[in-house]
Amino acid sequence: MGLLHLENLTNIMKFTEILFVILTLSLGTYAGGDIPLQVTGRVGETVTLTPRLNLTHPIDTVTWMYHINGKRTILAEFREQKFIRVNKNYFINRLEGSNSGTSLQIRELRMEDSGVFTAQINVNEEIRDISYNLTVYESLPLPTPVINKTLDENSTDLCHLHCSVPSNSTSVSYSWIYRDKDTDILYANGSTISVSLKDKTLGTQFICLVQNPAHTNNVSVLLYPCDETQTKANQRYYFALLIITILGILIFVVGTLYCFRRRIKKCIKTPKENVTYSDFKEFPKRIMNQGNAPMNGHCNMACNRKSEEAEYAHLSVNIEINVKV
Template sequence: MDFRTSGSFRKMICNASFFCLCLLLSNGVFCAGTDEVKSVSVMEGDSVPLNTDITEVQSKDQILWMFGPQETRIAEIHKQNIDMYDSNVTFGDRLQMDSQTGSLTIRNIRTEHSGLYKLQILSSRGTSHKRFNVTVYARLPFPVITRNSSNCSSSSSSSSSSSSSSSRCSLVCSVLNVSQVTLSWYAGISVLSSISVSDLSISLSLPLEIQCLDDSYSCVVSYSFSNRTTHLSDPELCHTCPDFIQPSHLIPLISAGLLIFIAVVVLVKYFHCKNCKQATQEDLTITESEYTQIIYCLQTGDLPQKPLLDVGRTETAVNYQHIQ
């Protein structure tokens, strides 16, 4: 029995793989790779490699690249010879074909090069196809952050401490002539707000109100595969946030403050006691004139009825009888 022409055998081979297209010929079974489509998104000016996934082109292999709905031939390797056809008309000198693998690279790609690229590989192993749907996006501009002039009354009022503490900084982020992008405000890695646009090329603006300026805020315009970021760093747009003291820093500060307070209290006590001692010693000190008067009274026996030293002073311990 010839298994090559057996209907059951051919059905078994075709059902073995969903991705195999079977051509039933009189002399056997021939399978070709499926016509898959791979989406490629790039920005203008990038270089785009379209790979064949072939390790090495054999001498009898034919690698054919086609572009557009008309499947215009743009590059080919046949019997190891490269032919670029009339690709210069559409691509200039941007196309480059690898002689070893047959892969095609489009350098400095432009938006007009968006479209469907078809690869056909004919070899001794059979025929296979690949398709690449290439979408070229305009290069993203950097978003611009400005003060929101339509809502700046509250942020500009700083006549008193209470009004300045409650004021808010009103900003707006803008990007011009974009399509299929998302514009977003970020605080660190957290999204605060965002807006998206579809196919139309328009200008986008996204407002933001914050309490004060720090370096965590940024505005991002993005495609699904690339983005541009502008950080909020201009101090003229918004008043700067006061330095925030972390809780872990408070313990040494409090300890230092307590030590200083204790030192001040000790010094005050010390000088107060020293002044008290000096005042007591001054009260017990007898001036030279008072001593002379006391000696004179003792010699003449004319002792006063009231001690001389207690006039205008605290009571003294001087005893005349012990003064010689």
């Protein structure tokens, strides 16, 4: 496992691509332009096809052609110091010439633009063909890192780090960079790696580097014990479940109290009983003895008491009858 700084790694990749282009260009020159130069572009961006020529005479004409189903289709021509688009069925409003027609710029690249382009250059009645093999790649989104705990019971401290991007291209490559303080170290190549927690401190930063020939993207992830990561996720789940349960209980209690109050109000609002009261008869006045013979006081009081009790009983019966009615 080699140790490389991330910047040095990127520079080496770029140097390798440049070296490949130079070697291809040299081979193409010596082979008469039979080997196309490899050019990469990214969807939505602009690419320029520019040959490296050492000319001692001015250019007479340049014809740009696009290979379709094994046949060359003329796209544009440069003659009399003018860039003229000949075919309006392909690359509509996306082609532009420069450098006396030897450079072709293609704007707003699409995946279907991939193919072989040939510049047929006429200099002093000598024709030279230079071809380019353009490959257009899609832009890579940010990769998604996932940390999974291993199922190996003998290595409970081992975690698997997986990185992926949604892409249909087979030219996507993955690398994992381990950041130690201020140094970036290449840990391993591939979308999935295994990391032992015994060898790494908590909070160690790993960087997933995903790239295709036209684009590079990366994302970082902090490494913690896998079971701790799962515990935090479970804690969030149980906390959310507790909140939902409490809200449900509160709603139930409030609804019950509301219904209970409505029932009480209904019971209070009952119609009053219609009570009919009968006229009270006036108690008879005590009869005073106006004769000459004196009356027995004890008898007089007893008779009056009996009369009053009879009247009271009569009134009570009348009231009960009226209330029942």
